[in-house]
Amino acid sequence: MKQPLANQVYDTPLDEIMDRWKRDSSYLIEMLQDVQEHYRHIPEEAARRLSEELDVPLNRVFHIATFYKGFTLEPRGKYPIAVCTGTACHVKGGSRILENVMRELGVEREGQATQDLLFSVESVRCLGCCGLAPVVTVAGEVHGDTSTVKTLKIVEELRKHAQSS
């Protein structure tokens, strides 16, 4: 059994993604998910090509890309930070952690990346491990029983790591 929540990153360009789903437009959502995983957002160019190749109106591709929470139109940071604000985490201060981390990293909107593109901050509604509340994931790794201070420490370490390499 693999470690949970490991971010699967496919090393495949758009064509392979479309082939994987047999270029069948009823799998458009699945394809967009793979695009999101690969590029960390839905690039406009990818949306256009999907629309042309699958013969789906472009507005439908964007309707879907903006309807579902899992898709973003702007790139996430290299280390996306997701603060759980599910109910269990909310009552244990999750929403406060979100606010504090955004303020300290200078991120104004959820989903936005920091200026150096290293981090982005967003909320998620329940990661399904509420027993560990409050929970934050950084680059897919789960940190339970956490706090603002602990999260900012992880951020500092990753930033140092990124600067030294």
Add this chain to the structure above:
Amino acid sequence: MSATPHDTVGRDTTGDAIPGGYRIHMMLCAGTDCAGRGSYRVKEALEREITRHGLSHEVAIGMSGCRGHCGQGPVMVVNPGEIVYQGLSEHDVPRLVQEHVLQGRPLQERVHTLPPQTGTVPLISEIGFFGKQRLLVLRNRGIIDPEVIDDYIVRDGYRALSTALSTMTPEEVIQELIASGLRGRGGGGFPTGIKWKTCREAPGHPKYIVCNADEGDPGAYMDRTIIECDPHAVLEGMAIAGYAIGARKGYVYIRNEYPLARECLEKAIADAREYGLLGENIFDRGFDFEVSIHRGAGAFVCGESSALMASMEGRPGEPRAKYIHTVEHGLWDRPTNLNNVETYANVPPIILRGAQWFTSIGTGDVSENPWGGSKGTKVFSLVGKVHNTGLVEVPMGITLREIVFDIGGGIPKGKKFKAVQTGGPSGGVIPEELLDLPVDFDQLTRVGSMMGSGGMIVMDETDCMVDIARYFIDFLIGESCGKCLPCREGLTQISTLLNDICNGEADEHTITLLEELSNTVKECSLCALGGSAPNPVLSTLRYFRDEYEAHVREKRCPAGVCKALITYSIDPARCTGCTLCARNCPQDAISGENKKPHSIAVDLCIKCGICRDVCPHDAVIVH
């Protein structure tokens, strides 16, 4: 039902499934919580240590799905004796092997303890957390390795399917389900047998079976755990539904946030296919059934039947009006049976042990009317302000008090119980006066909440009920599909009113307006998302009106949550001057000398709460 040592399938350290024969079986939890706390590192350390002592042929080490005891992970159960360890780390391993394996006595300091330190209680059945539970859906939890199909088969797996195919007609299967009184576990509580019957009788071909694993309730994880610890039970339930309804194709619609559950399910489907338990001509009875997986993309509304099916067809997940039923016009306009994960997992035991056995558990009488009671068990995710957080499975009819205090072990840090929230964003809060309420579909609805899919969030005196209502409304604003006006605009207005109350900018009139608006949204929305969205507001108003009134009349938040109405200060009697808060304050608003009481400059304070988090002496207080 609990595990007896001889029916546990052990696994040796090389990972091959073996049918027992070991002296000791160790099962570590591989659920997301425990894995997050390092259960895999403990497993590797154990394997090294056992090998070092040359005991690999005597001690089997395996991973199991979530045991539900998540607050205390990593958890490990050792048989014989069903001894439960908790909070393990790799550093405990040498001593654990020394004591338990070599000396034959449990390592006392890591054995499960009851929250108020009443001494060690090593047996599963003696731990309150497990003692009052009744494991039906989670019967294999922690006993089988979810990735090994043989483990499931040894525990009667796929026998219900074989019984149904070889000894029962589809109509008889449906009759058994109706007689069992099983009601949908996804929230609505619709009788499953009746739904199957309608779908079987609906004209149109082919028909589809869909399993709802979207688990949208933010703060609950029953379905994920069921899939992660016993995926074949869900597949078997779906196959039986396929046989009863006359469908050959099933889909599982699963949240994208659950990669581990998805992998687990993918493996289970592949294994079942290899064993001929899915695919063509199952058990040589001429019945074909295939299952595939659809990933959701993060939208609460996609848990709703018609939105879910729209999403599966590759469209935005927008509901349609309820008078067109998905059992008749579902996926690609064909008759489609949608049930929740837990509902399907209930099916195999009902077929194997019979409706009569099932009706012996639970409340009411379903012999005449399937709505006449709530039968069987329900899995809840018990989280929030309780000692033992985790997944629990209890017989219907148990009281909330038993769940929160006996199983959950009460409220931590000596705080006072305030309310429990059930039903997720569609549900409501239940106050202390109603703690003796028996938990079933109809009782919860009667008091203004609902069963929902099984989220149960315990709140203490430091949780503000207005804030909780605002929390759910804000969640739903983000999730409303926007198709109909009452939900789209109404919820935004409700949120504005709640914000005014939390910010101390409201008067009595606001509360009246809030009530009127909530009732309008409830009446006029197109789908059940909007229709139930005001419930958190209405139920907090019903039981905690005084708290709303304190916000508007006295501009005071009694629980100390609403930022605009509180101030932070430091209790000089408790402060030891350790300087921790001052060093962590992002505003440099805290001053004081080393080893002397500190103080907060109110004009600089942004009420971020960090000082309160870091203070080791609980000296930071909120008014």
